Amino acid sequence: MLNVxxxxxxxxxxxxxxxxxxxxxxxxxxxxxxxxxxxxKNARSGRLGRKDxxxxxxxxxxxxxxxxxVIDHTITVNVVKDGEILEKRTLVxxxxxxxxxxxxxxxxxxxxxxxLPHIFYLADPEKEIYRCKYCDEKNSEKx
Amino acid sequence: MEKIGKNxxxxxxxxxxxxxxxxxxxxxxxxxxxxxxxxxxxxxICDRKKLATCFYEPSxxxxxxxxxxxxxxxxxxxxxxxxxxxxxxxxxxVSDTIRVISCFADxxxxxxxxxxxxxxxxxxxxxxxxxxxxxxxxxxxxxLTDMLTIRSLKGSLDGFxxxxxxxxxxxxxxxxxxxxxxxxxxxxxxxxxxxELKIPSYLRAKLIEMKVDFKExxxxxxxxxxxxxxxxxxxxxERFFNEEDYVRLKDFYVLNKKKLELAPKDMLVLHPLPRVxxxxxxxxxxxxxxxxxxxxxxxxxxxxxxxxxxxLV
Numbered sequence: 001m002l003n004v005x006x007x008x009x010x011x012x013x014x015x016x017x018x019x020x021x022x023x024x025x026x027x028x029x030x031x032x033x034x035x036x037x038x039x040x041k042n043a044r045s046g047r048l049g050r051k052d053x054x055x056x057x058x059x060x061x062x063x064x065x066x067x068x069x070v071i072d073h074t075i076t077v078n079v080v081k082d083g084e085i086l087e088k089r090t091l092v093x094x095x096x097x098x099x100x101x102x103x104x105x106x107x108x109x110x111x112x113x114x115x116l117p118h119i120f121y122l123a124d125p126e127k128e129i130y131r132c133k134y135c136d137e138k139n140s141e142k143x
Numbered sequence: 144m145e146k147i148g149k150n151x152x153x154x155x156x157x158x159x160x161x162x163x164x165x166x167x168x169x170x171x172x173x174x175x176x177x178x179x180x181x182x183x184x185x186x187x188i189c190d191r192k193k194l195a196t197c198f199y200e201p202s203x204x205x206x207x208x209x210x211x212x213x214x215x216x217x218x219x220x221x222x223x224x225x226x227x228x229x230x231x232x233x234x235x236x237v238s239d240t241i242r243v244i245s246c247f248a249d250x251x252x253x254x255x256x257x258x259x260x261x262x263x264x265x266x267x268x269x270x271x272x273x274x275x276x277x278x279x280x281x282x283x284x285x286x287l288t289d290m291l292t293i294r295s296l297k298g299s300l301d302g303f304x305x306x307x308x309x310x311x312x313x314x315x316x317x318x319x320x321x322x323x324x325x326x327x328x329x330x331x332x333x334x335x336x337x338x339e340l341k342i343p344s345y346l347r348a349k350l351i352e353m354k355v356d357f358k359e360x361x362x363x364x365x366x367x368x369x370x371x372x373x374x375x376x377x378x379x380x381e382r383f384f385n386e387e388d389y390v391r392l393k394d395f396y397v398l399n400k401k402k403l404e405l406a407p408k409d410m411l412v413l414h415p416l417p418r419v420x421x422x423x424x425x426x427x428x429x430x431x432x433x434x435x436x437x438x439x440x441x442x443x444x445x446x447x448x449x450x451x452x453x454x455l456v
Contacts, residue, residue: 105258107254107256107257107258107261107278107279107280108257108258108259109237109257109258109259109260109262109277110259111257112257113236113237113238113263115236116263125286132259133262134258134259134260134262134263135258135259135278135280136258137258139352
């Protein structure tokens with residue numbers, strides 16, 4: 001049995017579908033942060049069979065978790081403060097995502113103007129469809 | 144927060160026809176009618192104002208329509224008509240170009256082959272930007288032209304059976320017109336096209352979700368008697384997977400005098416132009432053929448748009 005210690009302040013991201021842990025790691029920008037991060041892959045789960053878990057020790061105001069809902073809205077977010085779970089946060093699909101998805105439409109202005117931020121808006125919350133703000137092309141990028 | 148333009152008035156742009164509410168569209172069309180009926184009364188409303196036509200790809204019709212609109216309002220026109228004669232050929236970004244143009248002109252009409260380019264410009268501009276066509280994406284002033292033509296010649300925008308014929312898959316004018324007309328709930332739609340060129344699935348899903356009365360058919364003759372409006376578009380050979388299908392279907396979508404006999408006497412035939420062979424020239428003299436009047440309405444609606452976005456009314 002693998003044991004990872006408690007954190008004092010930060011996040012425990014639980015029930016990440018097995019194999020998506022690294023995607024969460026990169027999309028949250030954790031590779032650019034100097035805080036302590038533990039990634040547990042393929043942990044046993046009653047609900048999922050296998051799951052990934054990420055523990056991040058950081059200021060709880062530091063991390064923007066919007067992107068998590070896009071990866072999988074069933075991920076459990078535990079916010080930890082003073083060693084205790086402060087809240088279990090429900091994930092809501094953000095209305096707009098900046099710099100997370102990339103437009104693949106070769107006719108889109110972003111294909112020739114590299115410095116433009118790639119911005120997507122939530123076009124259909126039920127089907128979880130995001131479209132490019134500039135050309136309205138549906139996001140085709142796997143998260 | 145509302146952005147203020149360089150003229151000290153709230154800054155508004157036009158990227159899609161849906162940027163304007165139904166009430167705002169009514170005001171715009173009322174103004175276009177006033178300009179049509181009293182051109183002298185508006186002949187100096189844009190004195191000392193300049194329109195920049197920034198056309199990154201050639202489009203004689205739309206550019207000349209915008210330029211005519213501004214000149215008839217007493218304003219002046221500057222601009223370029225293809226990317227090679229602009230700083231884009233030196234690698235300048237759209238954002239930088241519009242910041243420069245904002246110093247020269249009071250309003251800008253932009254056409255660009257890349258989708259979303261006018262939106263990028265609008266984000267950096269201090270003058271109103273009108274999307275004059277961005278690739279296959281949006282061409283809002285064409286839709287406003289179509290709507291003004293219908294409203295002026297039919298008296299309203301609601302309660303019609305609208306036939307849309309030809310390339311309904313790739314034709315942006317069709318998608319844009321349908322999306323704009325969906326805000327008038329009593330309209331019915333008949334989509335007339337070969338299997339290969341039917342409306343895109345997202346549009347069909349939207350029509351079903353909104354419980355819109357519509358049907359999709361292959362033969363124009365079958366539905367002509369039931370139409371109040373017929374919007375023709377071109378069926379292009381290159382859209383077909385094989386030559387055999389093209390040859391089989393191409394004449395289905397040519398409107399000639401004989402077919403027009405099946406249509407009601409007060410039906411209107413519209414076309415965004417340029418027309419190639421999908422409407423026989425013999426139809427041109429029929430009073431129901433209004434596609435050249437449509438061009439004139441295009442000037443009126445652009446005049447109304449310039450005046451509105453400049454905050455002159």
